[in-house]
Amino acid sequence: MAPPKTAITPTRAEDFPEWYQQVVRAADMAENSETRGCMVIKPWGYALWENIQSQLDARFKETGHQNAYFPLLIPLSFLEKEAEHAEGFATECAVVTHHRLEPEKDPETGKTRLVPTGRLTEPYVIRPTSETIIGAAFSRWVESYRDLPLLINQWANVMRWEMRPRLFLRTSEFLWQEGHTAHETQEEAIEETRMIHQLYEDFLRDHLAIPVVAGEKTEAERFPGAEMTLTVEVMVQDKKAIQAGTSHYLGQNFAKAQDITFAGRDGNEEHVHTTSWGVSTRLIGTLIMAHADDDGLVLPPRLAPHHVVIIPVTPKEETREAVIESCHALAETLRREQNYAGDPIRVHVDERDLGGGVRKWEWVKKGVPIRLEIGPRDIESRKVCLQRRIEPANAKEFMDRESFIRNAPEILADIHRKLLDRLTKFRDANITPCNALPNFAEHWSHAVAGWLLTPWAGSREQEEELSKEHKITIRCLPNDLQDGRDATCIVTGKPTMCRALWGRAY
RNA sequence: CGGGGAGUAGCUCAGCUUGGUAGAGCGCCGGCUUUGGGAGCCGGAAGUCGCAGGUUCGAAUCCUGUCUCCCCGACCA
Numbered sequence: 001m002a003p004p005k006t007a008i009t010p011t012r013a014e015d016f017p018e019w020y021q022q023v024v025r026a027a028d029m030a031e032n033s034e035t036r037g038c039m040v041i042k043p044w045g046y047a048l049w050e051n052i053q054s055q056l057d058a059r060f061k062e063t064g065h066q067n068a069y070f071p072l073l074i075p076l077s078f079l080e081k082e083a084e085h086a087e088g089f090a091t092e093c094a095v096v097t098h099h100r101l102e103p104e105k106d107p108e109t110g111k112t113r114l115v116p117t118g119r120l121t122e123p124y125v126i127r128p129t130s131e132t133i134i135g136a137a138f139s140r141w142v143e144s145y146r147d148l149p150l151l152i153n154q155w156a157n158v159m160r161w162e163m164r165p166r167l168f169l170r171t172s173e174f175l176w177q178e179g180h181t182a183h184e185t186q187e188e189a190i191e192e193t194r195m196i197h198q199l200y201e202d203f204l205r206d207h208l209a210i211p212v213v214a215g216e217k218t219e220a221e222r223f224p225g226a227e228m229t230l231t232v233e234v235m236v237q238d239k240k241a242i243q244a245g246t247s248h249y250l251g252q253n254f255a256k257a258q259d260i261t262f263a264g265r266d267g268n269e270e271h272v273h274t275t276s277w278g279v280s281t282r283l284i285g286t287l288i289m290a291h292a293d294d295d296g297l298v299l300p301p302r303l304a305p306h307h308v309v310i311i312p313v314t315p316k317e318e319t320r321e322a323v324i325e326s327c328h329a330l331a332e333t334l335r336r337e338q339n340y341a342g343d344p345i346r347v348h349v350d351e352r353d354l355g356g357g358v359r360k361w362e363w364v365k366k367g368v369p370i371r372l373e374i375g376p377r378d379i380e381s382r383k384v385c386l387q388r389r390i391e392p393a394n395a396k397e398f399m400d401r402e403s404f405i406r407n408a409p410e411i412l413a414d415i416h417r418k419l420l421d422r423l424t425k426f427r428d429a430n431i432t433p434c435n436a437l438p439n440f441a442e443h444w445s446h447a448v449a450g451w452l453l454t455p456w457a458g459s460r461e462q463e464e465e466l467s468k469e470h471k472i473t474i475r476c477l478p479n480d481l482q483d484g485r486d487a488t489c490i491v492t493g494k495p496t497m498c499r500a501l502w503g504r505a506y
Numbered sequence: 507c508g509g510g511g512a513g514u515a516g517c518u519c520a521g522c523u524u525g526g527u528a529g530a531g532c533g534c535c536g537g538c539u540u541u542g543g544g545a546g547c548c549g550g551a552a553g554u555c556g557c558a559g560g561u562u563c564g565a566a567u568c569c570u571g572u573c574u575c576c577c578c579g580a581c582c583a
Contacts, residue, residue: 007544036574036575091581091582092581092582129583158583160581160582160583161581162581162582162583163579163580163581163582164577164579164581164582169583170582170583174583176583223583242583243583244583245583246583278583279583280583281583282583313541313542313543314541315541315542316541353541354541355540355541355543355544355545356541356542356543356544357541357542357543357544357545358543358544358545359543359544360543360544361543361544362544364544373542373543375542376542377542378542385542394543396542505582506582
């Protein structure tokens with residue numbers, strides 16, 4: 001049977017959502033579990049998360065944050081404290097109501113079942129986010145302006161009982177980091193929110209090779225309880241938007257609800273200003289939808305668990321040992337002598353006793369940036385057969401072994417640049433200014449539609465009406481796409497300098 | 507919560523209308539041949555057909571109940 005033309009069926013063009021699922025499966029990153037809406041993250045997917053985690057964590061530490069850990073279970077009453085927040089999360093909370101199980105024999109079947117007993121006097125909510133329980137700790141920890149700012153981050157799992165789960169993009173349980181900070185003044189808190197916003201933008205660009213549109217959410221799209229929500233929005237290959245990271249200025253809303261006060265410089269009691277911000281395992285879904293192709297995952301080099309996979313080609317038994325030995329020697333040299341983005345080159349030698357094609361395609365589907373095939377002929381000529389994931393799967397380049405060792409970091413850097421460049425061009429080509437309502441409506445009648453940038457002075461109600469009608473949202477009021485000139489708002493007809501970016505979203 | 511669909515081998519599914527020994531492909535295990543290309547041939551293991559009840563000599567198949575999952579809406583990092 002002839003092998004399929006692409007490693008993934010269907011292709012992106014044929015059925016994008018199904019393609020996505022197949023990429024996850026082909027790369028062996030995760031699978032659905034027996035627990036509704038929850039996924040099992042497999043080693044290849046988790047290794048990616050670990051790289052995201054350690055690289056982001058380093059940036060948080062550099063900017064003065066410390067990690068801590070708070071309980072998974074939140075007393076129900078805590079969630080009730082901030083009204084908007086309570087309302088925002090009420091419909092998606094899993095609740096713990098009992099604390100023991102009693103074996104009980106079913107009189108009909110004779111089987112023993114475990115029945116929850118021991119009802120809790122106050123139920124617990126499995127955290128959908130931790131503002132409230134961290135706020136409670138902050139109220140104990142903060143006494144004086146000298147205790148501020150308080151800069152805390154936690155790496156944790158959270159649970160939101162989603163109606164429509166999708167691996168990595170939307171699961172009932174997901175992994176994330178949530179930063180929570182408290183500040184003496186509004187200015188400081190807003191500065192923190194903006195700094196993290198910028199940090200997320202930089203991180204996506206420099207580590208995931210993903211360009212974003214950074215901006216502010218409208219009131220309708222804001223985090224429940226926030227005064228201001230900043231977001232980084234990613235356009236993925238079907239031109240939909242993914243909200244990849246948000247940072248919120250919470251004002252004094254939570255401080256007042258939770259009594260987080262301090263003695264100010266003038267001796268008066270004041271409420272702190274808080275922020276919160278997070279990115280999640282959704283980044284992995286974003287990365288797939290942004291970079292993967294019809295042959296599977298394509299990893300940005302900084303996050304790839306292996307930068308280079310060496311596939312020893314051993315057609316003859318008598319040269320087998322020498323080939324494998326030579327591959328390991330090359331791997332050692334690369335690890336010892338070269339760095340990429342501050343880390344030693346991560347090299348893996350795949351010496352499994354499988355056909356060359358089988359191994360090659362496995363690493364293609366897993367998205368490894370560089371594959372090297374090395375056989376007896378290459379050893380003799382001191383060359384490597386170099387294949388880059390961003391090139392077609394059958395593209396080969398023979399390079400001197402020494403010059404590969406010397407150039408490996410630059411090849412990885414080049415791959416990163418090309419990924420970023422490709423996606424930047426795609427994004428820019430699919431953001432269109434739109435100044436009139438009829439054009440606006442026509443645009444959204446297409447199944448696949450890029451984003452529209454419109455002059456905007458509408459109300460929350462007008463925004464929600466348009467959103468509902470076209471199944472779109474204002475992704476953000478972009479920071480950098482404001483031209484500073486007056487134009488006519490598409491719904492109100494009023495002159496406005498504000499530009500809103502609309503799109504369909506995941 | 508509304509509207510559709512499906513539960514049979516590890517995975518994807520056929521079989522059910524018309525009741526009569528449990529099937530295929532992929533994967534897995536073993537052997538041989540291959541190994542610069544996702545290989546071939548031969549052999550093998552694997553399922554109380556979601557669960558409970560009913561009809562029947564006999565139920566994956568018919569009937570009743572029940573649970574779960576998937577898809578389309580509403581919610582959403």
